[in-house]
Amino acid sequence: MLFVNAGVKNDDRETIADVSTSEFTRVMVTNALSPLRVIETFKDCVTASGTIAVMSSGQGSLTNNTNGNYEVYRGSKAALNMFMRSFAARSGGERTLLLMAPGWVRTDMGGPEARLTIEESIPNLLNTMESYAGRRGIHYLDYLGREVPW
Numbered sequence: 012m013l014f015v016n017a018g019v020k021n022d023d024r025e026t027i028a029d030v031s032t033s034e035f036t037r038v039m040v041t042n043a044l045s046p047l048r049v050i051e052t053f054k055d056c057v058t059a060s061g062t063i064a065v066m067s068s069g070q071g072s073l074t075n076n077t078n079g080n081y082e083v084y085r086g087s088k089a090a091l092n093m094f095m096r097s098f099a100a101r102s103g104g105e106r107t108l109l110l111m112a113p114g115w116v117r118t119d120m121g122g123p124e125a126r127l128t129i130e131e132s133i134p135n136l137l138n139t140m141e142s143y144a145g146r147r148g149i150h151y152l153d154y155l156g157r158e159v160p161w
């Protein structure tokens with residue numbers, strides 16, 4: 012399994028209307044372009060029936076974006092999801108491709124008000140990932156194994 016987790020966010024209050032070009036570029040490059048660069052670099056280390064996963068976010072769902080907020084971050088994770096779908100179409104093969112949504116978690120990024128502790132999210136998220144081993148195709152899942160609408 013290859014699992015790409017790194018990600019960043021910008022200031023929550025910053026909308027697409029007022030984000031600077033350099034900040035927009037930082038978030039998009041880190042969250043959308045770089046995970047695909049890691050995958051392109053290491054994909055041959057994953058067996059033909061192995062799993063390639065990235066840490067997406069529920070915020071990347073177009074369907075669930077009914078209230079706005081976190082505009083730049085949402086856009087970067089939606090772009091990540093799209094690039095993974097393109098990767099799946101181009102070179103997914105027999106592999107399992109996973110886009111994971113961990114919930115709102117108390118990390119440096121999630122902050123102290125987040126709903127879930129790391130212990131409440133991540134073991135469940137990893138169990139979900141393991142339960143999808145060998146299920147070819149691309150799946151967008153939350154930490155409890157529920158499908159997230161694209």
Ligand SMILES: NC(=O)c1ccc[n+]([C@@H]2O[C@H](COP(=O)([O-])OP(=O)(O)OC[C@H]3O[C@@H](n4cnc5c(N)ncnc54)[C@H](OP(=O)(O)O)[C@@H]3O)[C@@H](O)[C@H]2O)c1
Pocket residue numbers: 016017018019041066067068069112113114115116117118119120121122125
């Ligand atoms: N926390 C949440 O509620 C939440 C919800 C949905 C999705 N996510 C996603 O979960 C993933 C992990 O987030 P987190 O909450 O653990 O955030 P975090 O506490 O801020 O940790 C982010 C991690 O990403 C690494 N990173 C950032 N930019 C990097 C770069 N350019 N190169 C290499 N490493 C880099 C950081 O490394 P350094 O410490 O060395 O900078 C750090 O280890 C992210 O993809 C995030 O978008 C988080």
